[in-house]
Amino acid sequence: MAQKIKDELSGVETTGHEWDGLRELNNPLPKWWLYIFYVCIAWSLVYYVLYPAWPLGSTYTKGLLGYSQREDVVQKIAEAKAGQKKYLDAIAGKSVDEIQKDKDLLAFAxxxxxxxxxxxxxxxxxxxxxxGKGFPTLADDVWLWGGSTADIYQTIQHGIRADDGATRGTPGTGMTAFGKDGILNREQIDQVTDYILSLNKKQADPAKVAKGKTVFEENCVACHGDQAQGSVAAGLDGIGAPPLVQSNWLYGGDKANLVETITNGRAGMMPAWAKRLDDATIKSLAVYVHNLGGGK
Ligand code: HEC
Ligand code: HEC
Incomplete structure (x- = not known):
């Protein structure tokens, strides 16, 4: 057993432990540190008694206060739901237009x-x-099926060319496949494509444009309108034909994409949501889409 001696340099007594000539000084903990340590121990004991603390198999000590974080969350969710219910009920009972006019409901929706x-x-x-390609921009003012609140609501509820009784457009049909179905030959498709390019002030062969105009008048105006303004702008119901004079093409407005569309047709499908989402949700979506920028 090593001797307890005073360290010469610091004047502090050593603990008597010594390793290879190094001695351990016997410095007590600072008082403030020690007291905080005692307070922590006391605090933890009080906490053990008052709050849930100790696991006991499948259960645990509940503590005298009976506090439960889980119940706390459940209660807060219930409160939030009750707060929302007021708005959801109001939304369900109003038309999309009425919701837009109510400042609070509009913000909530x-x-x-x-x-x-x-x-x-x-x-x-x-x-x-x-x-994106084949998926219309909902934030601009070009609408295939109408941009009023009622139109948008109907589109979301029943989809487009979807298998739903009240859908817009017939499933599987849309833009006719003029080439594939043998209605127009390659030359005519080339001509009508140049006509559309010329309408959009893009490079086109004038001789083809003149012939393409006739092809267009004979085959396309019934759906796209006599000014190629699109079925909605032309006042044609239930067709969903986009304007062919524009910058934001659904499938691309360059020569290759135009030829592809006219040759093989297109039939974009939008799912119906009435059976998947509740009415308040669909109305909120209609309000949101209508306010994306292009609502009419
Ligand atoms: C599976 C892909 C898909 C999903 C998911 C989808 N849509 Fe569509 N949506 C489409 C397609 C494709 C069209 C265009 C159909 C056409 O060519 O006429 C469309 C068209 C629309 C239109 C009509 C645009 C116009 O110009 O008239 C609206 C409005 C719309 N969608 C809203 C929604 C909303 C709101 C949701 C979510 C609840 C949604 N869509 C989910 C594919 C989808
Ligand atoms: C029966 C109606 C109908 C006729 C006739 C028709 N179209 Fe279409 N067209 C549509 C529909 C509907 C769409 C949109 C398809 C979709 O949403 O998937 C469309 C889309 C297009 C597009 C794609 C536009 C874009 O934004 O990408 C082009 C180009 C087009 N048609 C050209 C023509 C030309 C040229 C003719 C005549 C030779 C023609 N269409 C005749 C219904 C028609």
Missing amino acids: MAGGRSYFNENCAACHGAGGQG
């Missing part, structure tokens, strides 16, 4: 609509409804 949109629609229509 917009917030909900944005999150429902991200969940259900953004995969096809892009975040913020910017669209």
Whole structure:
């Protein structure tokens, strides 16, 4: 047993432990540190008694206060739901137009609509409804099926060319496959394509444009309108034919894409949501889409 001696340099007594000539000084803990340590021990004992603390197999000590974080969360969710219910009931009972006119309801529907949109629609229509090839932009003022609140509501409820009794458009039909179905030959398709390019002030062969105009008048105006303004602008119901004079093409406005569309046709399909989402959700979505920028 080593001797307890005073360290010469610091004047502090050593503990008597020594390793290879190094001695351990016997410095007590600072008082403030020690007291905080005791307070922590006392605090933990009180906490053990008052709050849930110790696991006991499948259960645990509940503590004298009976506090439960889980019940706390359940209660908070119930409170939030009750708060929302007021708005959801109001939304369900009003038309989309009426919701737009009520400042509080509008704010609530917009917030909900944005999150429902991200969940259900953004995969096809892009975040913020910017669209993509075959998926229309919902944030501009070009509408295939109408941009009023009632139109948008109907589109979301029943979809487009979907298997739903009240759908817009017939499943499987849309833009006729003029080439594949043998209605127009290659030359005529080439001509009408140049005519559309010329309408859009793009490079086109004048001789083809003149012939293409006739092809267009004979085959396309019934759906796309006599000015190629699209079925909605031409006042033609239930067709969904886009304008052919524009910059934001559904399938592409360059020569190759135009030829492809006219040769093989297109039939975009939008699912029906009436059976998947409740009415308040669909109305919130209609409000959100209508306010993306292009609502009429
Ligand atoms: C599976 C892909 C898909 C999903 C998911 C989808 N859509 Fe669509 N949507 C389409 C397609 C394709 C069209 C265009 C149909 C056509 O060519 O006429 C369309 C068209 C629309 C239109 C009509 C646009 C116009 O110009 O008239 C609206 C409005 C719309 N969608 C809203 C929604 C909303 C809201 C949701 C989410 C609840 C949604 N869509 C989910 C594919 C989808
Ligand atoms: C029976 C109606 C109908 C006729 C006739 C018709 N179209 Fe279409 N067209 C449509 C529909 C509907 C769409 C949209 C398809 C979709 O949404 O998937 C469309 C889409 C298009 C597009 C794609 C537009 C874009 O934004 O990408 C082009 C181009 C087009 N049509 C050209 C023509 C030409 C040229 C003719 C005449 C030779 C013609 N269409 C005749 C119904 C028609």
